[in-house]
Amino acid sequence: MTTAQTAGRTTAGTAGTAARTAAQVDQWHGMYEGVVVSAVDPTGVGRLLVRVPEVLGDETPVWAVPVTPLAGSDCGMYVVPPPDSGVWVQFLDGDPERPVWAGFRRGGSGDVPSAARSTPPGVPQIVLATPTGNALVISDLPGPTGGIKLQLHGENGPFIRINETSIEISCGPGLATIQLVGPQVIVNNGALTVL
Template sequence: MFHALDGQFFGKYRGLVVDNTDPTYRGRLQVKVPAVMGEETLWAEPCAPYAGDGVGFFALPPANAGVWVEFEAGDPRYPIWSGCFWACGQIDAADAAPSIKFFKTDSFTIRIDDEQGEMVIETKTGSRITINGTEVKLEATQVSQVAQAGKTELTSASFSVNDGALAVAVI
């Protein structure tokens, strides 16, 4: 179905990620674009919001994710993946509110709620950091702190350890 010289293809086309392991380590995706190439696959270059020598934003969609594909100068030999899309039911309704921004992987979620003024960083296993206008809260089965300079400073009028088993108050 794919004949590189048959025509030009402008605009965006729905594609599917076949493989996201780029042997050249540049963020390319092996994609299928049935409307243009049938079942044939090609390596699509990324259209990244920030990239350069040793710097940039790097996040690749998983295999079988929906991606938008376009073609450099309309030439189907030069595909570019320019973003992703969700199918119906792939995003929770609670995360679809306009005030919510999130970045989610298989193991981690960063969720920002501008309406509530809160950011939550959470692991798949339940450890979490919550930041809002008045508090930074750590929740985990274990919390470790390492100070390379050998000093830990707590500046507060009082603090409690283990639900009050140890309480310190500055008078």
């Protein structure tokens, strides 16, 4: 990028809006709070349109490429947050025209998925959840409350649970269920038991 191209850019930092020069490009090292404007990436690679007020001002969204823990040809992890979510943004070589989003940031406890709050604090768990309550919960709790649970639409939706004592498939509370417990198959909470 030439000095003329760089001098034409403007940005709002802590000192307000100012023309940037080539010498100033390197000042944006570190991690900055960003807010998702859109997760609909026309290129389909998981970029986010984000605002980074501390670096770019309130009105200048930019496309930030993702940093993911796993990526390869036709494999990897693809996770994008909904609009208004908080993300961490960095700038390659300090250049505000080369943003990457490096992870998510929570605004408060309300941003924690409800599926993650069902396990006591301190118990190791992994939770992947969507805004509508679809969740994959992997918990190290012992016994029937731990294991792996795939839940649709929150606690009142259908689920599959696998733990140390059983495997359960359910259409939801009070609806059809099948449990595999030891040598038994239990249908609809005991309406039929197969030994």
